Amino acid sequence: MDFAFLTQTMTTLLKAVPMTLALFSLSIVSGGILALLIVWMRVGGNPLLAAIAKGYIFIFRGSPLLIQMFLVFYGLGQFGFIRYSFLWTFLREPFVCAVLSLALCTAGYSAEIFRGGIRAVSPREIEAARSIGMSGALLVRRILAPIAFRHALPAYSTEIVLMMKSTALASLVTVWEVTGVAQRLISQTYRTMEIFLCAAIIYLVLNFIILQAMSLLEYSLSRHRRAIPPALKA
Structure with a gap:
C-alpha cells in the first residue's frame, strides 16, 4: 500500500469538498423550499394545483436523476427563449445546472415525505x-x-444522505467536485482502487456527520x- 500516494490523493480530493458541500447545501435548501410549495399545491384543496403537483412528483420520482441532469445541462440551451434571455447567463454554468437538477429531483421526493408527515398528524390535535x-x-406554525x-424527519434524513451521494453525478456535467476530481486523477495515474477508496472515505465521513x-x-x-426517569415517577 502506497501511503504517500494515498496521502497526496486525499489532500487533493479534500480540496474539492467545498464544491461538493456547495452543491449539497444549495440543492437541499432550494429543493426543500420547492417541496413545501408542491405540498401546499397537493393538499390545498384545488384540484388543478393538486394534479400539477402529482404530475411533477411522478416525473421527477419516476425518471433517473442522471437523465434529468443531462436534460437540464444539454437541453435548456436548445430553447431560444432561454438561450437569448437573462436566464442563459446562469443556466450556461455547469454548477447552476447541477444544483437545479439536484433541487428539482429532491423536491419531488421531499414533497411526498412532507405530505406523509402531514397525514401522520392526528385530526384530534x-x-x-x-x-x-x-x-x-397560527395552527400551521404551532x-x-x-x-x-417530526414525523417526516427519519425519512427526510435518508433523502438528505441520498442527495449527498447524488452530488457525485455532477462530475458528468463538468463540475469538479470530489468524484469529478477523483476521475481526473484516475485518468492521469490509472490507480483506480486507491483513488476511489479515498473518495469513498470522504463521502462516508460527510454522511456520518x-x-x-x-x-x-x-x-x-x-x-x-x-421515558420518564423512575426517580421522577415516585
Missing part, C-alpha cells in the same frame, strides 16, 4: 387547536408544521417521547 381559537397560519416535521446532526435534531424534537 387539529380539532383541539381549533377549539381553543387557533386557525390558519401544531401542524412541528408535528409533521449528516446522520449525527439529524439524530441530534430528532432527539431534541422528541423530548416528550422519552
Whole structure:
C-alpha cells in the first residue's frame, strides 16, 4: 500500500469538498423550499394545483436523476427563449445546472415525505387547536408544521444522505467536485482502487456527520417521547 500516494490523493480530493458541500447545501435548501410549495399545491384543496403537483412528483420520482441532469445541462440551451434571455447567463454554468437538477429531483421526493408527515398528524390535535381559537397560519406554525416535521424527519434524513451521494453525478456535467476530481486523477495515474477508496472515505465521513446532526435534531424534537426517569415517577 502506497501511503504517500494515498496521502497526496486525499489532500487533493479534500480540496474539492467545498464544491461538493456547495452543491449539497444549495440543492437541499432550494429543493426543500420547492417541496413545501408542491405540498401546499397537493393538499390545498384545488384540484388543478393538486394534479400539477402529482404530475411533477411522478416525473421527477419516476425518471433517473442522471437523465434529468443531462436534460437540464444539454437541453435548456436548445430553447431560444432561454438561450437569448437573462436566464442563459446562469443556466450556461455547469454548477447552476447541477444544483437545479439536484433541487428539482429532491423536491419531488421531499414533497411526498412532507405530505406523509402531514397525514401522520392526528385530526384530534387539529380539532383541539381549533377549539381553543387557533386557525390558519397560527395552527400551521404551532401544531401542524412541528408535528409533521417530526414525523417526516427519519425519512427526510435518508433523502438528505441520498442527495449527498447524488452530488457525485455532477462530475458528468463538468463540475469538479470530489468524484469529478477523483476521475481526473484516475485518468492521469490509472490507480483506480486507491483513488476511489479515498473518495469513498470522504463521502462516508460527510454522511456520518449528516446522520449525527439529524439524530441530534430528532432527539431534541422528541423530548416528550422519552421515558420518564423512575426517580421522577415516585
